[in-house]
Amino acid sequence: MVHLLALLGILSISFSAVFVRLAAVSPVTATFFRAAYAVPVLALVWLAQRSADRRDARERWLAVVSGLLLALDLNLWHESIALVGAGLGTVIANTQVVFVVMAAWLLYGERPTPGRILTIAVVLGGVVLTSGLARHDAYGARPVAGAIVGVAAGVAYAAFIIMYRHANRTPGPRSGPLLDSTIGVMAGALACAVFDPHFTFAPGLTASLWLILLAIGSQVIGWLLIGTALPKLPVVETSVLLLGQPVFTVIWGVLLFSERLSALQWTGSAIVLAGVAVLSMQRT
16 A cells, blocks of 8 residues: 555656646746645645644754755756756756765765765766757757756755755654645745746636646645655665656656657666666665
8 A cells, every 4th residue: 555655646746747848837937836836735734634743843944944945946847847858857857866975975974885976977977868969869949958957956956855854853744844845935936036037926727727736736645645655665665666757757758748859868868767776775
């Protein structure tokens, strides 16, 4: 049952890039409404569970700060989707594992082994290939720029993960940290709105429907399922299951948007996903 919940959660978040692309709004607009539509639902869930929420004020504020970092990640990720497509944008953003390893070295003195250093180099080489090397057959409006922005999203996502872990030290329902973090995403999106000339509070009916699906399907249902199931699974299984998101998203990109990647981009995607899997397992 736990594996089924985790798989359903990962399947839900794998549609995030799809909904963002279908909404066809600016990056910060998508980030803001992903959070804004999710907050009321998460608040209701948290109210039903608040008696079991034992977190102190520090953990709650850390969750909010993690949301600010997640807003930056989402803004960059949404931009990379516009530049290089839903599938590749999601694959490249999963390089966050590389930057978590680097952060553990810089912040906590967890020096990576030679094997990890080699794997990181291979993953970064894979990212270079996902850019298509400026070849004419590369998929995406601006694939090289998309790869660069996607890596920046991975850095921001790594920072979010580290901060969010510190906000989840106390056992209890996952709705509380997720709610606080999502509030942080709203605040972060509003702070970034001045840098997005196409940001709007009125995205239109069709776009709003896709953004509601993004908020409820991914931010609420997907992450509540994942937050409930994954802590009960071995770390290795968790790492492998989480790789389902970019794999599924690549499939949706091909099926729904005809994202026909070049041979180099397919090779790069495979290298990145394999390297991320190896790094995730090595971290256990």
